Amino acid sequence: MTTPEDSASGSAASPAPSAANATSATSSDVPAFGWSAYAERVNGRFAMLGFVAVLIIEALSGDTFLHWAGLVP
Template sequence: MQTSTPKKDEIQFGFTPSAELLNGRLAMIGFVAALITELVTGQGTLHFLGLM
């Protein structure tokens, strides 16, 4: 069974592999940023942002 790969100029919506990779990478960056904020300020992220 052979699958065809989409062309780069075709727009795809939904749970595509490239969308999931981007989502995972952004989540990792956000998690590390929250950890660094907590280490530098001594407060949790929600306290730092004034939400608690």
Template sequence: MAQVQPSVQPKLVVTRFGFNRFAEQLNGRAAMVGFAALLAIEYITGQNPLAWMGLGIN
């Protein structure tokens, strides 16, 4: 006996809140940008990031 398929597909709402794939990808990309910026600051100033912010030994 063949099953009848529905004629209309439900529209699923894709949420962008909470723990989901989009949030994890965005967080990972932001972390990579921040790490690259940290390396650039260290290269340009010649100081480590803590010393650059005034929290470490120069």
């Protein structure tokens, strides 16, 4: 049985997660550096966000992204 003091300190109720057993929130993959499936999935998600941001910029400004960014006269 745990006492209010134990649950307040967190010592007996739930151990703190360590870096060794951390996993992704959306899959069971362990985050890793370098060329891994996890890194590619995160990179793809950021690419999708960037593409949607470009579409929003074009829709709101009424101009192409390249012209808006000053890359095309």
